[in-house]
Amino acid sequence: MIEATGLTKRYGAKTAVYNLSFQVRSGAVTGFLGPNGSGKSTTMRMILGLDDPSAGRVTIGGQPYRQLTNAPRRVGALLDAKAVHGGRSARQHLLCLAQLSGIPARRVDEVLGVVGLQDVASRRSKGFSLGMGQRLGIAGALLGDPEVLLFDEPVNGLDPEGILWVRNLMRKLASEGRTVFVSSHLMSEMALTADHLIVIGRGQLLADMSVKDFIARNSTAHATVRTPDDAGMREKLSKALSEAGGLVQPEQDGALRVTGLELPRISDLAHEIDVRLWELSPHQASLEEAYMRMTSGAVDYRSTQDPRQGLQQPAPHPQQGYQQAGYPPQGQYPQGGYPPAGYQQQAPAGWGQPPVQQAPQQQYAQPPAQPYAQPYGQQPAGPPPQPYAATTAAPAQPPVAPVAPVAPAPPAAPAAPPVVPPTAPSLNKSDSEDAR
Ligand SMILES: Nc1ncnc2c1ncn2[C@@H]1O[C@H](COP(=O)(O)OP(=O)(O)OP(=O)(O)O)[C@@H](O)[C@H]1O
Incomplete structure (x- = not known):
């Protein structure tokens, strides 16, 4: 379970996330919705320990990401599908991630099969289409067979077949009891994929309820x-x-x-x-x-x-x-x-x-x-x-943003796009479990 309490992030005078409190439960797909710039990626980065909150805290299974034992093996994430060394092949990219976390190399071929990239595994990723890049990013998130998964816009650039595949994958992961937290701007897709929704606007919580209740x-x-x-x-x-x-x-x-x-x-x-x-x-x-x-x-x-x-x-x-x-x-x-x-x-x-x-x-x-x-x-x-x-007609002025005191400038945000090290497969699972 992911739990945020009073989570706040300020970038200088900009309050990206303000006083967010919510829980993301296991065994369900939780959609994370909000307009552009509302703070979804910032929230996900804080969940993954890539950004420090200015106030509040967020935990996974009761502990902040950075304090989790074996954190890279318990949490998988796709935040930016472009966070790949373009000169490496898909297989090499995943092998690097696997080696960083002590994941057996055979797992790489398993996830390549799961995401449907086995036939292009030797091709350099810089030649990949947007959708292929997304699939590679998803493979990286699945590499460690993690119990908690975060996906930032996973269907971005996927064709209809790919979108359907992601939907089924998310649902399957949740049905296995995992925590699946996924952001998307595709509402029709979220309606079919998510059980629960967390909706934010300008960094603040607007709704935390089931899809059915939200619509009603x-x-x-x-x-x-x-x-x-x-x-x-x-x-x-x-x-x-x-x-x-x-x-x-x-x-x-x-x-x-x-x-x-x-x-x-x-x-x-x-x-x-x-x-x-x-x-x-x-x-x-x-x-x-x-x-x-x-x-x-x-x-x-x-x-x-x-x-x-x-x-x-x-x-x-x-x-x-x-x-x-x-x-x-x-x-x-x-x-x-x-x-x-x-x-x-x-x-x-x-x-x-x-x-x-x-x-x-x-x-x-x-x-x-x-x-x-x-x-x-x-x-x-x-x-x-x-x-x-x-x-x-569009308003002359946008709505007033939530007023938050100006904080001292925080440490610079990481320059590199966040890539969360993958997690290792659980030992009691069969090698081909993802391919079910
Ligand atoms: N490193 C940073 N430095 C300064 N401002 C930032 C930084 N990262 C994010 N922001 C600002 O914080 C706000 C929230 O950005 P964020 O990327 O979290 O939104 P988002 O909901 O993920 O948007 P989108 O749906 O467009 O991806 C934006 O106004 C953004 O400009």
Whole structure:
């Protein structure tokens, strides 16, 4: 188990990680999520004893990494797949790592087989593709058959087959009782791989809960309702649904997004006012939607439109027009900093519950022009309306960063990318165990 308590890291005036406390349990895959620059790699480096915390501590099995007996044989990690001597072959690279930790050379060929690099084992790694480099890095992490594994963006650059392989590998490692801590920006992948999530924003803990709970607490179920292509009918239904307590918002494609009313109730209301429905479907948020919702106030790097493109803003995702439920909107962060660790989001809104979001930007009194409503061959006058456009602009100023006292300059960070020595195979395991 990995346990962080009040973990803080400052680089001069920059607070990269602030007061992080969490546990990463064995027998599960724990996803480590956060926007760019939120402190994931810094946290992993502190776990591995590559950076010293400015405050707090982090332990593996109760002890800091550097005090672990046989530490390189108990913990395997992939932090930077490029941390390889490009002039060495894959086999030579792994042999070097193995020799540093007293791992038998035969283990090198085992892990080469596990990651699928056996046929290119003699090739110099500088000629490897991004995905091949990732596989080599993963082989290095597995070399010692460790009980604790950390992977920083392991699927970066992998093709779909490789991504599936990593997913299965992570799940298998966890099912063997190991501790698997993995960072990724690929939400769809994390949803399939992780059991538990630790989410940070600007160095602070935003969530520590199961994937299921995370989605439930950071999303609102809604219904997609579609009427025949008749603005009058849509408006009539929209009015009735709003009067019944629903939150109704127009979708770009002419459908209505309804929050706060059960599906049968929507159906009954439509029936009562004699409006036919072409679609009435439930929508559950994905991990990506829930993640975007939670972290939107903690994103440092946000793109703006290229004025030379001469293109319109792409159609925003419907979620973007929404006020965050339980999380301060962008640019309006509380002066006191972020919500404390363990901060609970508002309970998820079920179908029957009233909507938790603020009033929509635009009720459906003015339905957006439908490109298909134009007579055939006639172009709509002007660009189609962007009902959410006002809410998608990047803020002039990013949200205020958590205030932390300026610390004296810490020792310089290691220049070389961190490579954690691999661990030796446990003696009571068969040589081909990884190949199961
Ligand atoms: N050695 C260092 N010296 C100064 N600042 C640093 C150093 N390492 C990291 N930082 C800063 O700390 C913050 C957290 O960086 P970190 O690399 O941990 O984020 P991350 O969540 O891993 O980002 P990404 O998802 O982009 O990989 C960033 O603002 C980064 O610039």
